[in-house]
Amino acid sequence: MKAIFAGAFDPFTLGHRDICERASRIFGNVTVAVAESTGKNTVSLEKRVDIARLSVDGIAGVDVEPFRGLLSDYIKKSGECVLVRGVRGTNDFEYERDRLRVYSSLCGADAVLLVTKPELEHVSSTVVRELAALGSPLDGYAAAKAKDVIKSVYRKFGE
Numbered sequence: 275m276k277a278i279f280a281g282a283f284d285p286f287t288l289g290h291r292d293i294c295e296r297a298s299r300i301f302g303n304v305t306v307a308v309a310e311s312t313g314k315n316t317v318s319l320e321k322r323v324d325i326a327r328l329s330v331d332g333i334a335g336v337d338v339e340p341f342r343g344l345l346s347d348y349i350k351k352s353g354e355c356v357l358v359r360g361v362r363g364t365n366d367f368e369y370e371r372d373r374l375r376v377y378s379s380l381c382g383a384d385a386v387l388l389v390t391k392p393e394l395e396h397v398s399s400t401v402v403r404e405l406a407a408l409g410s411p412l413d414g415y416a417a418a419k420a421k422d423v424i425k426s427v428y429r430k431f432g433e
Contacts, residue, residue, distance in 0.1 A: 276355040277301040277386070280345050282309050282399070283322050285406075285424050286329040289397040291417050293360040293388050298335040300386070304358065306330060310342040316403065321427050328420040346380035357385040362395045403428050 277297050283290060283306070290306075297304045306326050310319045319340050326338045341348040349355060357377060359370045370387060377383040390397075402415050406428035412421045 275301055276352065277304045277358045278307050278349060278352060278355050279304055279358045280307040280309060280341070280348070282314060283326050284314065284316055284399050285322060285402055285416070285428065286326040286420065287397050287399055287402050288415055288417060289360060289362070289390055289394045290326075291329050291333070292391060292394055293358065294330050294336050295333055296388055297358045297386075298333055301356065301358075302335050304336045305352070306336065306338040307345070307348060308338065308340045309345070310340060317427050321423075325420050325423055325427070328423060329417040331417075331419050344380070346377055346383065349377065349381045349383050355383075357383050359385055359387050360390055361387050362390045362398075 277300070279294060279297060294304055294306060308319065308323050308326055323338055323340050330336045330338060349357065357374070359374070361367045361370055367387070374383070374385045377385070397415055402412065402424065405412055405415060406425050409425070409429060412424060416424050
């Protein structure tokens with residue numbers, strides 16, 4: 275069965291990569307669906323897609339594509355699939371539970387929640403944006419192939 279891992283990915287982090295690796299072992303195929311607009315994006319869809327592609331490079335069965343509009347419409351167009359979400363703690367769980375109820379009511383989507391590994395619980399897109407804006411190293415926060423692009427794209431927010 276195909277899995278969809280959707281989000282703004284502003285930017286894609288090592289936590290996101292870990293969820294993709296684990297989901298690909300479970301489902302075989304994972305599509306990272308990068309949302310055009312969620313009301314909080316700081317960089318273009320194209321840049322976020324590029325960063326996601328660099329970040330998942332080398333993971334078998336994982337592809338990246340942008341989507342516009344409602345995630346529920348994207349899910350309907352994708353055919354039989356499951357939505358994959360990562361959760362770091364109880365706040366994430368409650369947020370994801372409530373969102374998944376909405377997706378279920380709109381398109382019948384089922385979901386799997388993957389709990390973040392303890393060593394990645396502190397990694398978030400917000401932290402990566404802040405580190406990149408300040409010119410900090412991104413080791414342990416972003417995929418090696420994506421670090422330089424993330425720094426160049428998000429550095430302007432620290433100036």
